[in-house]
Each structure stands twice: as structure tokens, then as C-alpha cells.
Amino acid sequence: MDTFASARSDRESPQPLNFHRRSFLGRSSIGVGTLALSSLLHHTSQAQDASESAQWTGVVNPLHFPAKAKRVIFLVMAGGPSHLETLDYKPKLAEMDGQPMPESFTQGQPIAQLQGRQLTCMAPQHQFEKYGDSGQQLANVFPHIGSVADELCVIRSLKTEQINHDPAHTFLNTGTQISGRPSMGAWIQYGLGSESDNLPGFVVLTSVGGGQNQPIAARQWHSGFLPSRFQGVQFHSKGDPVLYVGNPKGVPRDAQGNVVSAINQLNQLHRETVDDPEIATRIAQYEMAFRMQTSVPELMDLSGEPKNVLDLYGTPGADGSFASNCLLARRLAERGVRFIQLYHRGWDHHGNVKGGVETTARLVDQGTAALIQDLKNRDMLKDTLVVWTGEFGRTPMAQGTGRDHHIKGFSMFMCGGGIKPGTSYGATDELGYNAVENVFHVHDLHATMLHLLGIDHEKMTYRFQGRDFRLTDVSGHVVEEILA
Numbered sequence: 150m151d152t153f154a155s156a157r158s159d160r161e162s163p164q165p166l167n168f169h170r171r172s173f174l175g176r177s178s179i180g181v182g183t184l185a186l187s188s189l190l191h192h193t194s195q196a197q198d199a200s201e202s203a204q205w206t207g208v209v210n211p212l213h214f215p216a217k218a219k220r221v222i223f224l225v226m227a228g229g230p231s232h233l234e235t236l237d238y239k240p241k242l243a244e245m246d247g248q249p250m251p252e253s254f255t256q257g258q259p260i261a262q263l264q265g266r267q268l269t270c271m272a273p274q275h276q277f278e279k280y281g282d283s284g285q286q287l288a289n290v291f292p293h294i295g296s297v298a299d300e301l302c303v304i305r306s307l308k309t310e311q312i313n314h315d316p317a318h319t320f321l322n323t324g325t326q327i328s329g330r331p332s333m334g335a336w337i338q339y340g341l342g343s344e345s346d347n348l349p350g351f352v353v354l355t356s357v358g359g360g361q362n363q364p365i366a367a368r369q370w371h372s373g374f375l376p377s378r379f380q381g382v383q384f385h386s387k388g389d390p391v392l393y394v395g396n397p398k399g400v401p402r403d404a405q406g407n408v409v410s411a412i413n414q415l416n417q418l419h420r421e422t423v424d425d426p427e428i429a430t431r432i433a434q435y436e437m438a439f440r441m442q443t444s445v446p447e448l449m450d451l452s453g454e455p456k457n458v459l460d461l462y463g464t465p466g467a468d469g470s471f472a473s474n475c476l477l478a479r480r481l482a483e484r485g486v487r488f489i490q491l492y493h494r495g496w497d498h499h500g501n502v503k504g505g506v507e508t509t510a511r512l513v514d515q516g517t518a519a520l521i522q523d524l525k526n527r528d529m530l531k532d533t534l535v536v537w538t539g540e541f542g543r544t545p546m547a548q549g550t551g552r553d554h555h556i557k558g559f560s561m562f563m564c565g566g567g568i569k570p571g572t573s574y575g576a577t578d579e580l581g582y583n584a585v586e587n588v589f590h591v592h593d594l595h596a597t598m599l600h601l602l603g604i605d606h607e608k609m610t611y612r613f614q615g616r617d618f619r620l621t622d623v624s625g626h627v628v629e630e631i632l633a
Contacts, residue, residue: 207342209604216603217567218534222478222489228363228496231543233581234506236560237305238277238286241579246272250546254582261312261554271547274503283571290510293518299571300564302631306575306584309556309591314363317540322369324620331373334488336620338379340609344485347444349382351488354474359495359509374613387469462519472516479523500551534566545580558584567601569633592625600627
């Protein structure tokens, strides 16, 4: 500021300088100031645009190309399911049971808890069978998923970059190990908006059982530097799905509406004073919360679900189970929710991988298959992308009676929403250690998912702190081979 002041004409008497930083940049013709201001105003404009519209219709409007999927149901098997006991058949590993793991596979490779220990091969602990006309090879712990095998594309060459749970979830959800970036659900809602007027566009449900219950931080569904209206909303699958969704005793709906209206008028006055785009988000979210007081009880009322549907899922609903959450996921999808994410915390099997996988699989098998079959019966599977994956896999080497974390090659499956059904893609080596054929990186998963939704992953960006960010960062490609 002293330099600026000294540049004033000597003929003028000095005047008090009350410029704020933004005022100074706005009046300056210096190149760097103009660039900085341009970046700041562009970001502010993006934030305001994303916060002001009560019904957000997305920045990718029109779509970059025709969409094959309208929505995503993303099933996260939290804890890292062993691909060797679920989706990746390895007879050679069975032959080498109890023998030393060849150093050519493991030398110099990151290992979570087995570093420096003797590495011994452990045979797959469950039998594999061929299912469906497509002959998909799946472990027999998944008889229900086997019944929908002809709908699945099983990917056996997935790779990630983080070997411990929380950063691996962060990478899966945001495309980076750096905390604070937007989650994929937030990106998709920002890009496409929601089809629902009365429910959030991004909903999260969690369940527990079958193994070590690794915690899942709420920042896994956060909006990061995107406006906060795009963050996921966690619903509880047992009890009140959303806290305080009901009116207090003695407060009728009209009176509650008056309270919301008064609060929003005060927020609007404050916004006009400070010009903070997050206040617009707050106004929109108060209005959404008011509408949810009607829509959420209707969502949770399963009295209209026929017995054959409840039997299909194997749950009466509202019992906190993964199957119950799958039923809620279908109901949310019917009501226009764009991104629905289910976590089942129970796949961390450092010990007793045989019994642990069997128990946890039993908790998710029927619900997963029922969701796929139910969507198909309602003609919704064709435009609903279903993803089933963990944050990483497990080692071919034994950790006592269990397996350690593994990032170099593991398995997942996708179906519906433009995915080629009854197919397999990629492969790990003969021991299930390295992805060696058609490697499928987490960035590729994100790029392909966005493509199916009609979004070019390289074009949907958000400027923050002078840089254009995207979900796939500077990587990722669309895997055309798995598309229908």
C-alpha cells in the first residue's frame, strides 16, 4: 500500500486510504492484480450460481453426450473384502498354500502390517462356482449375487494408491489422498443436480457386521470446496432417519413453516449485507429440511411394499441392516435422488478370513442381489448404475488366519446403467497379487462413471485457489470395453 500511495500526484494532498484488498485489486491495472481478481470473482460467481438456485439443475446442462445412467447406487464394502475369497478365482494360489511367497512379487512393494515378516501363501478359503449363462466365477459365499451373475460386469484388475483404511476411502471417494476435496457424490450433484424436489440429491446409509467395524468419517461424503449444498446427507436406517425431522410437540406444520420463513428472511437480510454465497445455501437447505418433514416419513413408510418384495430383500425394513438399506436405496432412486451411497462396515479380516468373509457375505449377499433384481423388475436397472467395491483388497499372503491390506490388484463389479452385462474385465497374476491385464485404476472408475452419466470427466471442473480441479485430477480414462 505504501508503494501505491507514493505513486499519487505530488500536487494532491495525501488522503486517507481506506481501500480493502478487493477494492485495491479492482482499481489496479497491474496485471497480477487483474488476474487475481478475475480468479477470485470467477470462483465467487461459481459459488453464487451453485447456491442461489432453489432447484439446482447442474453445470453440465446440456450434457456433454447422451447419458446411459440417470443415477448411481454405490455399495461400499468398507474394510477391504478379500478378492481371493469373493470374486477372483486363483487355483495356483491353492497349490502354493503354506509355501513362501516368491520375492519377485513382493520385493519393494508396500505392505500394511506384514512388512518385514515371513510371507507365506494362503490358499483361497472358499470354493468358486460358475453362475448364470455367462459362467461368471464367484465364490459360493454369494449364492444370491450368483443368481444375478448375468447382469454383472466383474472387474478383477482394480488398483488404488492408499494402503490404510481412511486414506483409501478418501481416495475412492474423492480421487485424491488429500482430505478436504469434494466427494464423487458431491461432484455428480454439482454437475447434474437432483431430480427430487423434496429429498437431498446425495444420500448416505451405513450398516455394520461381520468383522472389525472400521469407522467411516462424515468427510467421506463432504462437498469439499464445492458449495455445501452438494454434500451428502446421512440417513439413519433405524429409528428417525433424519434427526429432528418431526415437528416439536404442539407445533403444527403451518407454524413451523412460519418459523422457517422468518429465519430465511433474516438470512436474506444478512446475505444482502455480507454477500456470502453460503447464506444462500443455508436458505435453500432450510427450505429443503421443511419439505423433508413430509417426504422422509413417506419414504420410510413401507406399508405399501408387497410381501414378495420384502421377502426378496429378506427384511421387514427399518432394522438397520444392509438389506434394509438396499430397499431404501431403491425407494430413494425412485424418488429422484441422484447419488445413493451405502457403506457396510465389516470386511476387515486380519484374522479368520474364512469365517469372517462367510459371515459378512451373508449380511450383504441377499440385499445386493435383491436390489439388482428389484431395479430390473421395475425397468430401472437400465438407467441405474450399481457399483459394488471395497477400498482395497487383501494379500495372497497369510496374516495368521487372515489377510493384510492390498492395493496392487483386487476386484469389484458394476451393473446396469450402460454396463455390458455378463462379462469380466481385467485380471491379476496367478497368485492374485498384481493387476496385470487391463489395469482398472480408481481414476478410471470415476471417469467411466461420469461418462455413463453424460459427463466428460475432463470438462467438469471447479476453479479453487487459482486451479481448475476435477474428480479425476489429472488422470483417468473411460474404459470403453465394459460399456454396453
